[in-house]
Amino acid sequence: MTTALETTPKAKERLVPGTPLLEVRDLHVEFKTRDGIAKAVNGVNYSVAAGETLAVLGESGSGKSVTAQTIMGILDMPPGRVTAGEILYRGQDMLKMSGEERRKIRGRKIAMIFQDALSSLNPVLSVGYQLGEMFRVHEGASKKEAKAKAIELMDRVRIPAAAQRVGDYPHQFSGGMRQRIMIAMALALQPDLIIADEPTTALDVTVQAQVMDLLAELQAEYHMGLILITHDLGVVADVADKIAVMYAGRIVETAPVHDLYASPAHPYTKGLLRSIPRLDQKGEELYAIKGLPPNLYKVPAGCAFNPRCDVATDLCRTEIPALHQVTDRDGAELAGRKSACHLWKETLHG
């Protein structure tokens, strides 16, 4: 059966080889509130290529979602404000585009999947309408065509009896099915890039795996870039190519996924990995990073992680560490590995 999505991959070849699909450069975002200025994102850099999966990992308030919303152009402004940086989509800075230009990229070129599908879907419109809307608005499809395409999409994300359920409303679906609908909506126009903001957090563990597998499968099939935002280390291990760990609005470590799990080069990453419950640890107390995530109105001087770090030195308390290129014991650069820790050598090799 041919579906709307099974057409030949679009002209993704247009992309100059080596140019990432999306590149975030030195992005700074702050929120002006009654309590002061919250510095949510403080110089984030990352990039995604077609077919690549970048996992952005961090606690609540680490700036991972704010970065994603800024890319998407759905950040509430005010109170939010981009104070510096660039977001390059195929080499063009989206922050300099007009509202109408950005709107045409949203949904069509860059799509987003949200955490809570129940509240993220419109409760009073049928899922068929909400899916079909993509084709009607962006491609000028007729009502009938839009409905047919909505059914194809629902089939594609394996919703049983799609043709019968196309007129149903979000609340009539289970959590997993609703998230499939969100995925279908994001996939509708075969975007180049999908940003999934905690796509499985609201789901049961068994359903989480199904939804994650579906997302990974579709991503590979359509050769899309994927930014997967999560706080769950378990989710990213299987699907991500590389990981960016965020803390207090900065990237503290980036690495190919397996390297990061095998040998973290930042004390924060190390702490996160230690705090994953493991079956062979039965009966032992679970490790937790001491202290609380930083107050964004008053980020600690120096390395933002220093008050919670076991190995912090005076240098850590005064100087913000640069994102160092990580090398092996012999001084050879490790591809794609960077750490924003003054003591990365000790952390990695010590």
Next chain:
Amino acid sequence: MGHYVLRRLLQMIPVFFGATFLIFLMVYTLPGDPIAALFGEKAADPAQVASLRHKYYLDQPLWKQYLHYMNNVFHLDFGTSFTGRSVSSIMADAFPVTIRLALVAFFFEIFVGLPLGLISGLKRGSIADTAVLLITLIVISIPVFVLGYIAQTIFATNLGWVTPTVQDSTDITQLILPGAVLASLSLAFVARLTRTSIGENLRADYMRTAVAKGLPRTTIISRHLLRNSLIPVVTFLGTDLGALMGGAIVTEGIFNIAGVGNILYKAIRTKEGPTVVGIVTVLVIVYLVASLVVDLLYAVLDPRIRYA
């Protein structure tokens, strides 16, 4: 949906009988004797009194009177007023007047109240928003009899744009001023309710999704925002239409309109039991139908209720 309608219809039956019986009870236990009042200062002939009592069923126990009355109501006979005029003909005169006035007022609520709330809700914190909040606050704070007389003085006496009282209620232009006065309070509520509802829904997750889908702003507002925001407003408007149909004692009094409110007020003052009970019985039905329509409308607008 069919089950829902049926259940709602069945619920109306006990409400109808309960409400009408209470009214019946209250009107007939009021102190004073309507038959004696008919004779005024003249001495009543006991035989004549007895025959009148019998004629109006007043010599029967209350529950029998009620059953007799209800039986007549189901044959569309609302009885005869103590002045000898049939209650049906009194109502046939009063209701069209009130319905016209109510529709004028309803028009104001929808076409002035809603847009004000919409502008106010979409542009929170703007000058327009502040103005709407201030004006509606003033309208809500001023009692309608004050507002009515002020409007009458300004527009009829000083400016001379309209006649101070309604001469002919079939002339809609004469109903504009009383209609606006009657609508004022609900209009302010509609504006504020719309504003709040829009404000809440603007922050909803599904609105963020709509933006992320790359929909144009007009589509987002008309399709996603309004559809959700108007649910409570429509509910309010429906209930309010029921209330407007019940007549407006104060507004009808100020502008001398011979509507239901005015007739009812006079009937209560002269202890015209049959007229009071007749009108109130019809009003109970109007309210019941209005709330049924609101509930059904609610189910049409919100699928979560339809399939509950």
